[in-house]
Amino acid sequence: MITAENPVTKRNARAPYASGEDRMISTSLGEIAVRVVGDGPQKVVLWPAIFTDHNIYDRLVDGLASAATFVLIDGPGHGRSPGVAREFTLGETAAAMLSVMDALxxxxxxxxxxxxxxxxxAEATLKAPERVERLILMNTPMDICGAHPKFGDRLVALGARWMLNREVFRNGVARSFFRPESLSRDPDASRSFHAMLSRADPVRLSAAVRSVILRGQPLRPRLSAITAPTLVISGINDGLYPLEGQASAALRLQDGRFAPVEGCHISPIDAPEEVKSLIKAFLTEESYR
Incomplete structure (x- = not known):
């Protein structure tokens, strides 16, 4: 019997999913698009960066599909997720991630x-630690503070609204996100990046960008409350969030591992094999169970 006192049974009663399936899931932030890849026993749920969608994980999940089942999410206003025409909090996005898990x-x-x-x-882990077995933080802002946004961040938020369909803006974002040789080596990733941004609704995508930049909460002081084993991956040449700050933040974790990799801000594109090896070890090593 499904009762209000038995939420686990209620979650397990939802519709099953299959590898290769695309699904739209209702959340408080509108319909969220997910793609399920792989059929391994471990479940891995991944959310993308702003200005990207689930395709940034294509090279990562290739070769790991037998070890894990990946649930790849398009954030609100990105990819196939329509988003909402308002700003929202980090807590709402964490609730949306948990809603995806519930629905599956x-x-x-x-x-x-x-x-x-x-x-x-990280917010989902703090909100519902019992739902999280492990945590993977790649190129993650540790000190972003919506109360005191940097001037450059404000320009990015404005550009997302008014210049999204201009190639010059997209190229500027690409230069800060990826190594030039990464997009040359992987033309599919380059095409996917530009195509997603050119199709996006500027109002809804910029609402998501503003939510991150102007309503974000610093993560660094809260890392010590995270008890789940955590892998922190950082790009050696990430100009947005430099290596030293990432390494010092990782020291605050109760059970953390810091791993620098080649590249800039989107490590699964810049260093797919390195990231894949790190995550495979993290998922399988007994010391992280």
């Missing part, structure tokens, strides 16, 4: 993401 009947999983995705996953 996943009680407990490894959660993570790149940049914004890491912020969302």
């Amino acid at each position: 009947g996943i009680d407990r999983a490894t959660v993570g993401g790149v940049s914004w995705g890491g912020m969302v996953a």
Whole structure:
């Protein structure tokens, strides 16, 4: 019997999912698009960075599909997720991630993401630690503070609203996100990045960007409350969130591991094999169970 006192049973009663399936899931932030990849016993739920969608994980999940089942999310206003025409809090995005898990009947999983995705996953871990087996933070802002945004961050938020369809703006974002050789080596990733931004609704995507930049909460002082084993991956040449700050933040974790990799801000694109090896070890090593 499903009762209000038995939420686990209620979650497990939801519709099953299958590898290769695309699904739209209702949340407080509108319909969230997810893609399920792999059929391994471990469940890994990943949220992307702003200005990207689930395709940044294509190279990562390739080769790991037998070890884990990946639930790849498009954030509100990104990819196939329509989003909402208002700003929202980090807590709301964490609730949306947990709603995706509920809808798929996943009680407990490894959660993570790149940049914004890491912020969302960390917030979900703080909000519902019993739902998180492990945490993966890739290129994640540790000190972003919506109360005191940097001038450059404000310009990015404005550009997301008024210049999204201009190639010069998209190229500027790409230069700060990726190594030039990464997009040359991986033309599919480059095309996917530009295509997603050119199709996006500027009002809804910029609402999401403003939510991250202007309503974000510093993560660093709250890391010590995270008890789940945590892997922190940082790009050696990440100009947005430099290596030293990432390494010092990782020291605050109760059970953390810091791993620098080649590249800039989107490590699964810049260093797919390094990131894949790190995550495979993190998911399988007994010391992280």
